[in-house]
Amino acid sequence: MILNAYAVLAGFLSMLRLLLALVSIGVAMSLLRKRRSSLEREEVDAVENRTYLLSFLGLTVVVIAVLSWPLLYVLLQSYVPQWPGVMCIYGVTRIGAGSLGPSRFLPSLLTALQIIKPLMVFLAGSWLVLYCINRSARSGPLLGRLIALQVVLALVATADASLELAYLGIPKKEEFLSSGCCTEAVQNSATLEAYASEPAAAESHPWVRLGYYAANGAMIGMLYQLLRCLPACFHAGRRVMALLAAGVTGLITYQFLREVAAPEILRLPYHRCLYDLLPNAPLTVGAMACHLLAGFSVGWAVVAANSGRSAETDQAVTPTVSRCLFLALNGYLASLAIVTTQMVLAQP
Amino acid sequence: MTKSRWLTLLFVVALAVGLPLLGHALNRTGANTCALDGRIIEPGSRVVIRDGGKPAHEFCSIRCAEMWLARAGVSTTTVLVTDAITGQEIDATQAFYVRVPVFPRSEVHAFADRALAEKHADLLRGRLLEGDEMPFALLRQRH
Numbered sequence: 001m002i003l004n005a006y007a008v009l010a011g012f013l014s015m016l017r018l019l020l021a022l023v024s025i026g027v028a029m030s031l032l033r034k035r036r037s038s039l040e041r042e043e044v045d046a047v048e049n050r051t052y053l054l055s056f057l058g059l060t061v062v063v064i065a066v067l068s069w070p071l072l073y074v075l076l077q078s079y080v081p082q083w084p085g086v087m088c089i090y091g092v093t094r095i096g097a098g099s100l101g102p103s104r105f106l107p108s109l110l111t112a113l114q115i116i117k118p119l120m121v122f123l124a125g126s127w128l129v130l131y132c133i134n135r136s137a138r139s140g141p142l143l144g145r146l147i148a149l150q151v152v153l154a155l156v157a158t159a160d161a162s163l164e165l166a167y168l169g170i171p172k173k174e175e176f177l178s179s180g181c182c183t184e185a186v187q188n189s190a191t192l193e194a195y196a197s198e199p200a201a202a203e204s205h206p207w208v209r210l211g212y213y214a215a216n217g218a219m220i221g222m223l224y225q226l227l228r229c230l231p232a233c234f235h236a237g238r239r240v241m242a243l244l245a246a247g248v249t250g251l252i253t254y255q256f257l258r259e260v261a262a263p264e265i266l267r268l269p270y271h272r273c274l275y276d277l278l279p280n281a282p283l284t285v286g287a288m289a290c291h292l293l294a295g296f297s298v299g300w301a302v303v304a305a306n307s308g309r310s311a312e313t314d315q316a317v318t319p320t321v322s323r324c325l326f327l328a329l330n331g332y333l334a335s336l337a338i339v340t341t342q343m344v345l346a347q348p
Numbered sequence: 349m350t351k352s353r354w355l356t357l358l359f360v361v362a363l364a365v366g367l368p369l370l371g372h373a374l375n376r377t378g379a380n381t382c383a384l385d386g387r388i389i390e391p392g393s394r395v396v397i398r399d400g401g402k403p404a405h406e407f408c409s410i411r412c413a414e415m416w417l418a419r420a421g422v423s424t425t426t427v428l429v430t431d432a433i434t435g436q437e438i439d440a441t442q443a444f445y446v447r448v449p450v451f452p453r454s455e456v457h458a459f460a461d462r463a464l465a466e467k468h469a470d471l472l473r474g475r476l477l478e479g480d481e482m483p484f485a486l487l488r489q490r491h
Binding site: 087224227228266267268270271276280283286287290326329330333334335336337338341342345 | 349357364372381383
């Protein structure tokens with residue numbers, strides 16, 4: 001176990017998240033039971049109090065879940081100096097690979113964490129969107145859906161916190177380093193030949209650059225059109241289309257950032273590593289965060305439009321969908337502007 | 349869209365363009381970094397590749413320079429390595445090289461003088477590289 005300030009903070013937040021998530025599940029279950037059976041005044045009050053408690057727990061889990069995502073990368077960055085051959089987070093993610101001890105689980109744990117954290121943040125945002133819509137109504141018509149979503153969020157948060165605690169707890173210090181592009185393990189001439197055959201970023205995949213601007217431009221145009229004709233045009237077909245478009249744009253953007261933007265911005269034409277952006281070009285990481293926020297916002301708009309409807313909340317759904325889509329529009333524009341400006345500035 | 353939303357969009361775009369510009373203006377540290385892996389170059393292990401009149405490329409190690417050269421495939425190059433004792437730049441084809449163990453890998457150090465290179469190899473339990481083992485083999489063949 002490597003103890004530094006970030007590890008202590010990450011460990012504390014993981015334990016807090018685990019505790020709150022487990023308490024959330026308990027409160028949600030008891031609330032669901034009482035809602036079905038309670039008729040007396042005292043029990044109605046108790047249900048109401050537990051609803052407030054559950055909302056408070058939900059909001060706290062949302063905040064901690066969102067904080068834990070960037071904290072994971074800051075933690076991994078703080079581990080880089082621990083091994084002499086490790087040059088960036090990629091090297092840290094390879095620690096333990098091929099080992100026989102418990103540290104052999106470290107790469108898989110990190111992969112799982114890197115998948116589960118975005119999922120948790122998306123669920124947290126979905127819960128928050130439904131919570132805001134529900135608050136606009138007097139009788140809380142979305143409470144059942146909110147509780148169900150909160151249980152799912154709490155289960156994911158429990159899994160995430162357990163994985164993170166396991167990652168923090170497994171000893172890493174004595175393990176040897178496996179090879180990778182950022183681990184300096186390229187020693188023999190065969191590897192040198194393999195390196196030599198790889199083209200520079202600027203030469204490879206010329207369509208990726210075109211695809212990136214086309215996809216993001218189309219996404220911005222689509223969001224602008226949707227915002228202009230809400231609520232009529234955001235019907236089921238358009239929602240599916242918006243989700244698909246956000247997913248495809250996300251994949252193209254990932255490919256573009258890895259293959260083209262990162263080597264150009266870092267001025268390392270053969271180095272396709274997004275992890276290096278964190279210490280060397282943090283604004284590009286900001287652009288990635290804006291892009292993810294934009295993609296998630298499209299998803300939250302769909303969640304609001306699909307699950308936020310009831311007789312009492314119909315009035316609140318359209319403004320919420322509009323806010324989410326506007327946030328997405330801002331996110332895509334900001335991401336595009338930051339990446340383009342960084343790439344222009346990186347030109348010799 | 350309302351006027352306030354247009355203003356918000358304008359503000360976000362201005363911020364997204366302005367922040368990188370501001371960062372670029374403030375971040376002129378001048379620290380030399382390796383053209384292959386971006387690491388800060390230590391003066392004692394600096395390697396410079398010059399290709400005609402083009403700007404020189406600097407590297408943090410002989411290994412990085414070799415890999416860059418293998419990929420870039422430039423023909424009219426001059427490679428200068430740094431003498432591990434004097435810190436002077438020397439022609440890579442004229443230099444003597446010693447591989448020394450530096451846990452957990454090994455490093456190659458360059459020397460202008462063969463006797464000093466052999467002494468260095470003895471001191472650090474390294475090995476003087478000969479023939480095909482020497483770095484920049486292609487460059488050497490051309491000379």
